[in-house]
Structure formats: structure tokens, C-alpha cells
Amino acid sequence: MKRILLALAALLLTLAPAAAAPLLLVPLKPNIYVVEDYFYARENSLVYIGADHVTVIGATWSPQTADLVIAVIAKLTPLPITEVVNTTHDLDRTGGNAAFRKIGARIIATQLTADLLAKEGKDQIAETRKFAPDYPEVPIVLPDTIVGDDFTLQNGAIRGLYLGPSHKPDDIFVWLPNEKVLYAGCILKPQLGNMAGADLAEYPKTLHKLKAMNLPIEIVVAGHYSAVHKADLIDKFLALLEAYQP
Ligand SMILES: [Zn+2]
Numbered sequence: 001m002k003r004i005l006l007a008l009a010a011l012l013l014t015l016a017p018a019a020a021a022p023l024l025l026v027p028l029k030p031n032i033y034v035v036e037d038y039f040y041a042r043e044n045s046l047v048y049i050g051a052d053h054v055t056v057i058g059a060t061w062s063p064q065t066a067d068l069v070i071a072v073i074a075k076l077t078p079l080p081i082t083e084v085v086n087t088t089h090d091l092d093r094t095g096g097n098a099a100f101r102k103i104g105a106r107i108i109a110t111q112l113t114a115d116l117l118a119k120e121g122k123d124q125i126a127e128t129r130k131f132a133p134d135y136p137e138v139p140i141v142l143p144d145t146i147v148g149d150d151f152t153l154q155n156g157a158i159r160g161l162y163l164g165p166s167h168k169p170d171d172i173f174v175w176l177p178n179e180k181v182l183y184a185g186c187i188l189k190p191q192l193g194n195m196a197g198a199d200l201a202e203y204p205k206t207l208h209k210l211k212a213m214n215l216p217i218e219i220v221v222a223g224h225y226s227a228v229h230k231a232d233l234i235d236k237f238l239a240l241l242e243a244y245q246p
Helices: 002-011 063-076 097-102 111-131 202-212 233-243
Strands: 023-029 032-037 043-049 054-057 081-085 106-110 145-147 150-153 158-161 173-176 181-185 219-222
Touching: 023 063, 032 063, 043 063, 043 219, 054 063, 063 097, 081 097, 097 106, 106 111, 202 233, 219 233
Parallel strands: 054 081, 081 106, 106 145, 181 219
Antiparallel strands: 023 032, 032 043, 043 054, 150 158, 158 173, 173 181
């Protein structure tokens, strides 16, 4: 048992200044890592190592946290990070954009996400500071690659899906068909989380649209709280929404 624990510990690649919250890349599949980002409010992003380049799903909170992700990826693979997906305009998915732009990666989002980030980005810094007073003055860097509501990356190994409003008007799911992993970003979590800006009428409809696709989901990666869940997280979250009294 101890040996297994030691092996697991070795897999958790940590880059953390002594006094700061940690950021870990935890292996999920041989080519997929969950970024557990404990800065400000815990968020989980995803790293996909493809045949010849790396895709990061969720830019993490800030250029500083993104730099940590970039540094850990460099230890895992010599392949370049060529793209990052902003799965919603919130700063937990876009705050690190500047760091990815700096290394030459393209920043991918729907038009809706790009527009909302342009409109609300600056105000969101102040909103974020209400629960994270030390949140930095991040530069608002807009996506440079606009995609449609159903798009693919990594030769089809990554599929982005916008199915309607949910946690915010623009959140997308990211489906990894080969590994049967659904990255749900801010949409699905083991708790309701931040409901400010949620579309209460459309949220369940969007989740029912996801269910109606009958994707053979084996793992759902939640964007906050504990990361790794089974497909029943969708029904569990629908029940939370049903019981929610604003
Ligand atoms: Zn979020």
C-alpha cells in the first residue's frame, strides 16, 4: 500500500511556491491530465496531449497560474501547447489567456464567449475579488480563434459543444470521444456553486439536451470541487437545480 501511495505521489507533479496554494496536474488517462488549481477558488481544467501538440481546456485563473500549468506540461512532454479553449467567459477559464498568448498558443472560444469576455471581463476582476481579495489585475485577453457551437480539435479527439445557456449564457461542454471523458467546466459540479448569472429556466433544458445526445460518458470532469465523477453527475446536478430556491 505504501509503495502504491509513493507511486501516486510521484505522479502528482507539483509546482508550488512554499506559501502559495498548489496547482497539480493529476493523470486521468495516459494522455489526459486534470489541472487541480487551488488558487482563489478551486477550479479544475484539463490538459490533452495529442499526437503532435497539446490542447489546454480552460486557461486557469491568471497568467501566473497558467505559467505553472505550462511549466508542468513542459516536464510531461516536449510537444508544444498550440491552443487553449475558453469554455466560458468567466475568469476561471479565461484569466490565464495572456500566458498562453505569450507562448504563441491560439485562444479558442465561441463568439458568445468572446463577446461576453469583452463586455464583462474588467468588471469580473472586481467580482472575483469579493471572494478572493488577492486576485490580481489580470489582463483581459480576448480569444483569437472563433469556433461554432459544435467544433472539433485534435483531429476529432476533442469536440466542443454549446447546447444552450446554463451556469452562464455561454458555457460549453468538451467531449473526448476516444476516452469517453466529458469536461463539464462550470456547468456540472458536485455542488451548485456560484449561481449568479445562471439561467434557471434554460439550465435544466441544456442538461437534458446533453442527455439526449446519449454520449457514452464514462467520466465527467467537474470544473469546481472534486474533479472526477461518473455520468450520474448530470442527474445529481439536475436534482440540485430542482431543489434550488433562489
Ligand atoms: Zn467556474
